[in-house]
Amino acid sequence: MASAALLAITPHRIGAYVTFWLLLLLLAGCGGGESNVVTGNRDGVLHYGNGAEPQGLDPHVVTGVPENHIIRALFEGLAVKNPITLEPEPGVAERWEFSDEGRVITFHLNPDAKWSNGDQVTAGDYVWSWNRALHPMTGNEYSYMLFPVVNAEAYLKGQITDFSEVGVKALDDTTLEVTLNAPTPYFIQLMDHYSTFAVHPETLLQFGEMTDRYTPWTRVANIVSNGAFKLTEWSLNRRIIVEKSDLYWDRDNVSLNKVVFYPTENVVSEERMFRAEQLHYTQVAPLDKIPAYREMPDSPYVQAPYLGTYYYLINTQRPPVDDVRVRKALSMAVDRDKLVRTVLQETAVPAYSITPPDTLGYYPPKLFDYDPEQARALLAEAGYPNGEGWPGIEILYNTQEAHRKIAVAIQQMWKSELGIDVTISNQEWKVYLDAVSQIDFQVARRGWIGDYVDANNFLDMFITGGGNNNTHFADPVYDDLILYKAPKAATREERYALFTEAETMLMEQMPIIPLYTYTSKHLIHPSVEGMYANLMDSLNLKYVKLIPGRSLPEELR
Amino acid sequence: MLRFILMRVLQALPVIFVVITATFFLVRSAPGGPFDQEKVVIPEVKKALEAQYRLDLPLHEQYFAYLGDLAQGDLGPSFKYPGRSVNEILFSGLPVTAELGLYALMIALIIGVTAGVVASLRPNTAQDYVPMSLAMIGICMPSFLLGPLLVLVFGIWLDWLPITGWGDIPGDKILPALTLGSAYAAYIARLSRAGMLEILSQDYIRTARAKGLPEWRVVTQHALRGGLIPVIAFLGPAFAGLLAGSFVVETIFQIPGLGRFYVQAAFNRDYTMILGTTVFLSSLIVFFNLVSDIIAAWLNPRLRHQLSGGGS
Numbered sequence: 001m002a003s004a005a006l007l008a009i010t011p012h013r014i015g016a017y018v019t020f021w022l023l024l025l026l027l028a029g030c031g032g033g034e035s036n037v038v039t040g041n042r043d044g045v046l047h048y049g050n051g052a053e054p055q056g057l058d059p060h061v062v063t064g065v066p067e068n069h070i071i072r073a074l075f076e077g078l079a080v081k082n083p084i085t086l087e088p089e090p091g092v093a094e095r096w097e098f099s100d101e102g103r104v105i106t107f108h109l110n111p112d113a114k115w116s117n118g119d120q121v122t123a124g125d126y127v128w129s130w131n132r133a134l135h136p137m138t139g140n141e142y143s144y145m146l147f148p149v150v151n152a153e154a155y156l157k158g159q160i161t162d163f164s165e166v167g168v169k170a171l172d173d174t175t176l177e178v179t180l181n182a183p184t185p186y187f188i189q190l191m192d193h194y195s196t197f198a199v200h201p202e203t204l205l206q207f208g209e210m211t212d213r214y215t216p217w218t219r220v221a222n223i224v225s226n227g228a229f230k231l232t233e234w235s236l237n238r239r240i241i242v243e244k245s246d247l248y249w250d251r252d253n254v255s256l257n258k259v260v261f262y263p264t265e266n267v268v269s270e271e272r273m274f275r276a277e278q279l280h281y282t283q284v285a286p287l288d289k290i291p292a293y294r295e296m297p298d299s300p301y302v303q304a305p306y307l308g309t310y311y312y313l314i315n316t317q318r319p320p321v322d323d324v325r326v327r328k329a330l331s332m333a334v335d336r337d338k339l340v341r342t343v344l345q346e347t348a349v350p351a352y353s354i355t356p357p358d359t360l361g362y363y364p365p366k367l368f369d370y371d372p373e374q375a376r377a378l379l380a381e382a383g384y385p386n387g388e389g390w391p392g393i394e395i396l397y398n399t400q401e402a403h404r405k406i407a408v409a410i411q412q413m414w415k416s417e418l419g420i421d422v423t424i425s426n427q428e429w430k431v432y433l434d435a436v437s438q439i440d441f442q443v444a445r446r447g448w449i450g451d452y453v454d455a456n457n458f459l460d461m462f463i464t465g466g467g468n469n470n471t472h473f474a475d476p477v478y479d480d481l482i483l484y485k486a487p488k489a490a491t492r493e494e495r496y497a498l499f500t501e502a503e504t505m506l507m508e509q510m511p512i513i514p515l516y517t518y519t520s521k522h523l524i525h526p527s528v529e530g531m532y533a534n535l536m537d538s539l540n541l542k543y544v545k546l547i548p549g550r551s552l553p554e555e556l557r
Numbered sequence: 558m559l560r561f562i563l564m565r566v567l568q569a570l571p572v573i574f575v576v577i578t579a580t581f582f583l584v585r586s587a588p589g590g591p592f593d594q595e596k597v598v599i600p601e602v603k604k605a606l607e608a609q610y611r612l613d614l615p616l617h618e619q620y621f622a623y624l625g626d627l628a629q630g631d632l633g634p635s636f637k638y639p640g641r642s643v644n645e646i647l648f649s650g651l652p653v654t655a656e657l658g659l660y661a662l663m664i665a666l667i668i669g670v671t672a673g674v675v676a677s678l679r680p681n682t683a684q685d686y687v688p689m690s691l692a693m694i695g696i697c698m699p700s701f702l703l704g705p706l707l708v709l710v711f712g713i714w715l716d717w718l719p720i721t722g723w724g725d726i727p728g729d730k731i732l733p734a735l736t737l738g739s740a741y742a743a744y745i746a747r748l749s750r751a752g753m754l755e756i757l758s759q760d761y762i763r764t765a766r767a768k769g770l771p772e773w774r775v776v777t778q779h780a781l782r783g784g785l786i787p788v789i790a791f792l793g794p795a796f797a798g799l800l801a802g803s804f805v806v807e808t809i810f811q812i813p814g815l816g817r818f819y820v821q822a823a824f825n826r827d828y829t830m831i832l833g834t835t836v837f838l839s840s841l842i843v844f845f846n847l848v849s850d851i852i853a854a855w856l857n858p859r860l861r862h863q864l865s866g867g868g869s
Contacts (some may be wrong), residue, residue: 063594139606141598157601187785213609214640236641236649238723238811265817266808272708272720273811430589430826437597447595467597 027072027264034279036260041527041548044257046541049270051283053237053263057218059194060133060140066283070261071194073242073541074225078107078126078191083532083540086360086453088188092121092198092226093176107487109174112249115200116223116230123170128210129198131163137211142195147449148184182487185495186360186454192538193451199222226255228542237263255530274300274523275556280546281531282523287402290345290521296553300523304533307359307450308518309458310393312410312443313436316511317472320391321442325382327510330443332368332375333417334410340516343409348516353446353503355458356517358535362496364453369509371416379418387419395424397445398432400452406515407445436470446470449518453536455499456486462506473511478502526550562851569843576839577627577832581620584831591636591826623832632836633829637822652816653723657733657806657814658799662792664738669745670788674776676746677753677784687815688746695743704736704809721811733810741795745788753784760854778846786856793849797842 036047042533054067059075079088093107095398111143113121130149133140134156146152150167154160155495167179167245180187190196201210203224208215216222229242240261244254262279264270267286273279284302285293293301314321314330321327321507336350338401349357376386384390395411407424414422427435450457460466460482464474481502489495506512520537525551530543592598592606607613611622626633632643672688679685711732712720719729756762757780765775804816819838822830 053638055638058640061639064598075797120592136601136605139602139609141592141594141596141602141606143602144599156599213606214634216640218640235813236646253721262811264811266811268705269721269809269811272705272713276720278719278721429824430587430593433593433595434588437593467599 007546027457032248037277037280037525037527038548040280041546041550044255044527044546046256046259046281046544046546048259048261049264049273049278049279049282050240050261051263052265054240057223057231057234058213059197059199060129060138060142061213062194063141066261066263068194068443069539070240070242071197072192072227073229073259074223074227074231075194075197075199075228076113076248077193077197078109079188080540081192081536081538083292083530083534083538083543086189086534086538091191093191096188100288101517102185103180103280105187106171107178109145109176110249111174113226113251114247116245116247117200118247118324119200119202119224120173121198121226122173123176124173125190125198125201126176127168127170128170128201129162130166130196132199132204132210133195134163134166135211137428139213140195142193142451143209145190145193145195146189148180148182148190149472150181151178173319185492186413186452186456187357188394189452198226200226213291229256229259239263250542254542254543259541271523274525275552277525279553280525280528281497285521285523287345287347290347293523296555298526298553300525300552300556302524302533303347303519303532305358305535306518306520306537307356307453307535308447309354309356310348310406310445310515310518311351311354311516312513313441313446313470314444314511314513315439315444315472316509318442319437320382320384320393323382324509325378326384327513328368329375329378329382329418330414331510331513332371332378334413334513334515335370336515337370337406338413339406339409343405344516347519347521351514351517354461354506354512354514355455355499355503356450356535359450359455359458360453361492361498364455364503365500365507367504375417379420384420387421390420392421392423393442395422395443395445396432396435396441397424397426398429399426403445410515414534439472440468443513446512447518450536455503456482457494459499459502459506462511471511473506473509475509478505497518525552558854561854562847565847565850569847571671572843573836573840577836578620580832580835581623582616584826584828585616587826589826591828593616593826609840610634611682619765623829627836635649635827635830637825637827637830643829646818646830647815647833647837650813650818653812654800654803654807654814654816657723657730657794657803657812660734661738661741661799661803662731662796664734665741665745665795666713666788668738668742670749672742672746672790673749674753674784676783677750678772680754680774681733685750689750692743692746695739695746698740700736700740700805701809703739704732704806707732707736708809723810723812728809733806733812736809737799744791744795748787748791749785752787753780756780756784759783782856786853790849790853792802792852793847794842794845797838797845800841801838 023233040047050066050069052066055062055064055072057071057074058072076091078091078093079137080091082089092109092113093513094110096105096107098105107119109123115121130146132138134143134146134152136156136158143156151160151165155163155166165529169177171177203222204210204217207217207222220231220234228245228248230245232243233241241258243258245251248254264283267284270282271286271289276283290301293299314327316322340346340348340350351552352366352368355362355364357363395407397407404426411422411424414420435441448458448461461468462473463479463482481498486498489498524531531539592603611619631643635641635643635646638646672692676685676688708720711718718732719726756833762775762780765779776868804820805816807814807816818830819834
């Protein structure tokens with residue numbers, strides 16, 4: 001009986017019925033409309049391609065670049081970077097002064113600096129937040145940003161447990177005194193890094209302990225922040241919307257009303273969204289389309305050197321690259337100009353040192369050049385004339401088409417210039433990371449993006465036993481230069497001379513083969529003003545303005 | 558019928574348990590962990606992180622702790638997205654992916670069944686070859702090629718439809734659904750053609766024709782029900798496959814669904830997320846297989862008779 005009743009609704013009738021309604025739903029309101037850019041320009045809404053869904057928005061927990069963009073819209077540090085010069089300018093602190101030969105910094109907080117719930121941002125908030133950022137239980141991967149502060153490292157490592165021994169004190173509500181281990185010229189810059197930002201203690205404590213990593217305090221309904229914008233929507237993997245804050249101290253200079261961040265993971269889709277005027281700004285540009293974009297008059301493509309170096313690590317303990325002559329030969333046999341011109345489509349700058357040029361006025365020395373003659377001579381000296389007796393070598397890279405292309409090009413250059421056999425091998429990202437940290441390779445691809453604009457951030461990687469050294473390179477003279485001499489230098493010139501000395505030592509031992517300096521590559525709609533190209537690819541949304549009535553070049557319409 | 562369903566559910570449970578166990582230990586045996594990054598993590602920090610996520614316990618204790626949480630429906634916190642639980646991420650993406658899958662399936666059915674039936678009516682003529690060749694192309698064409706092609710034509714050249722988003726701009730659901738559905742449309746076309754060909758040669762169809770029914774009534778009233786049984790049997794696994802396989806389409810069209818999390822969890826070594834998505838999707842596959850078995854049984858008079866107590 002039951003089955004007879006079921007049969008009364010015949011299968012294809014259900015099908016037709018459901019299909020009809022679903023199609024109706026699918027087609028609902030089909031038709032064009034104004035693009036995001038047109039409406040955005042009218043209402044002051046910036047549509048921003050942000051590259052990926054952020055891990056989260058807790059400044060002491062997350063680590064990535066997409067996170068940085070959103071967090072720096074929501075929060076503000078003691079000092080911010082000028083988007084043109086990258087020199088520090090006032091943020092929460094309206095001024096600061098140095099004493100005790102630069103070892104003590106006194107920050108004077110702006111009394112108008114407010115949290116988005118109306119509370120004043122106090123020096124005490126900073127002491128609490130830095131305690132959180134440095135507490136061993138928090139697990140803040142960027143805690144080392146605060147290591148220049150007295151006892152900060154010892155506190156993180158659990159060697160001391162009393163935070164009052166750490167060199168940060170609230171003298172009153174608006175005066176914060178920070179004591180450093182040694183004069184640290186780049187310390188003010190670090191105040192614009194989110195790991196040193198203050199969070200609102202009462203809000204966090206409402207949802208858990210100080211050191212908890214995963215409470216819901218950053219959700220739209222809960223978050224309290226102190227930046228130019230406040231969070232109004234967070235739809236996972238869809239978009240994040242921030243709105244201008246009425247309580248921000250410098251609100252009169254904020255032009256945008258809203259910013260919409262999109263998790264544009266797919267580079268090609270992002271470029272299409274840009275062409276369809278759904279985005280004002282893209283995080284990157286697809287490599288194969290860059291030449292076409294370059295040729296356009298009034299091109300929306302903007303490229304600038306970026307504070308990052310692409311290089312090959314060498315395991316200095318594994319033959320045949322344990323011989324410095326072999327390492328030098330390999331480095332000299334790479335035609336970086338050709339690599340940049342062909343494989344990289346001119347989207348990079350050839351590099352002959354680990355530090356990128358013009359890092360806050362520091363220019364690294366160029367100590368060698370593409371020189372196949374000398375490379376062959378060095379290789380012969382090391383016992384492999386014309387590649388005879390060469391035991392073979394392997395280049396390791398993480399699985400990605402771009403890295404493969406570069407490895408193939410280098411393999412080819414080494415083969416044709418030096419007559420040696422080279423194999424290339426790829427590993428999945430985490431497997432590769434494991435191999436690099438265990439130094440289980442001969443030659444491995446590596447990239448380093450600076451956390452702050454200072455040569456120290458590149459050069460201190462190669463101190464003995466440094467966590468990011470990964471080459472077995474160890475030299476006490478080098479360590480002395482980086483750890484003791486440079487921080488004590490009286491002037492910028494003196495300091496940069498010491499860096500030049502360190503850089504020279506590094507290239508004489510050649511534990512790494514620098515290949516190129518990165519560039520930032522964005523598509524920016526002509527209606528956007530105030531996005532300045534700089535070495536940090538650092539954008540302060542407070543300075544961005546939208547001018548209606550401007551459209552993309554003809555070629556893209 | 559009830560006993561049949563009960564038996565199938567009981568068979569499904571050990572399958573899911575094996576999936577959980579195998580995934581748990583396989584994932585852990587992969588090199589690298591959730592907190593390994595390009596910039597090395599300070600050992601003290603890494604230890605604190607591992608303690609916060611129970612990774613400092615022996616592996617078997619972690620396993621039992623996980624099973625305990627799972628029994629209470631808790632899939633744990635995500636490693637990659639601190640502040641979000643796996644449950645929350647799954648349930649934020651699921652409705653979107655399910656909606657996309659449903660539309661794709663509808664499109665696949667409409668195009669596939671029509672093409673299959675049309676082809677089966679005149680086998681080995683142009684009416685057969687044209688839709689079946691198109692179906693072959695549909696099967697061969699990967700969605701990472703078809704998607705951008707559709708976008709280029711309908712989104713950029715003709716400017717008829719939005720090219721990304723989901724529910725933001727009217728009409729933005731059409732291209733993704735079409736892209737995802739087309740490969741399945743091709744399979745369905747081939748299945749329905751084969752099913753129809755078999756049925757159309759049966760005696761009862763000859764009888765229907767002999768009594769003078771017009772051809773369209775023969776097809777819609779007599780042949781279709783039997784001819785589509787292979788299609789119905791395919792629908793369950795197909796829908797589960799659509800849910801699990803929408804990653805590419807979701808990436809191309811910027812859709813906030815489940816697929817992206819499913820794939821990226823593996824790259825990120827987001828242990829709880831890998832387990833959560835795998836357990837969830839394998840349960841779905843088992844469930845849909847069950848449903849399609851039941852529907853197929855209900856559609857097939859012989860099997861139905863057997864199950865409702867007549868036979869065995």
